[in-house]
Amino acid sequence: MANINMQQMMKQARKMQEQLAAAQENLESTNVEASAGGGMVKVVVNGSMQLESITIDPEACDPEDVEMLQDMIVAAVNEGVRQVTEIAHKQMGSITGGLNIPGMPF
Structure with a gap:
């Protein structure tokens, strides 16, 4: 009886592993x-949390207020990573x- 439960658990673990791999690839x-x-x-x-591209409206390039442009860049990148x-x-x-599995990136 315990052998059947162990086999079922192993089957579920393999299925979860496959689903996690597919989700990671999709991400x-x-x-x-x-x-x-x-x-x-x-x-x-991108899903690997790498910045792919950045577009800056020329009107944002005020030489008198470079700090504001820097702040907007940081805010946009942080929002992308959050998403x-x-x-x-x-x-x-x-x-x-909802289980927290050790070794999972998220």
């Missing part, structure tokens, strides 16, 4: 766009049932 192909400053700075962050993290948590959480 890696995900791109999110985020912006700051009313769209003056736009970034694209990717949220997507990852949702995808992984739906598979793991």
Whole structure:
């Protein structure tokens, strides 16, 4: 009887592992766009949390206020990373049932 339960657990563990691998692959192909400053700075962050691109409206390039442009860039990148993290948590959480599995990136 215990052998049947162990076999069932191993089968479920393999299935979860396959689902997690598929979710990770799907996440890696995900791109999110985020912006700051009313769209003056736009970034694209991929599912691996890497900055893919950045677009800056020329009107945001005020030589008298470089600090504001820097702040908008940081805000846009942080928002992109936050969105990717949220997507990852949702995808992984739906598979793991909210369990915190050691070694999981999210």
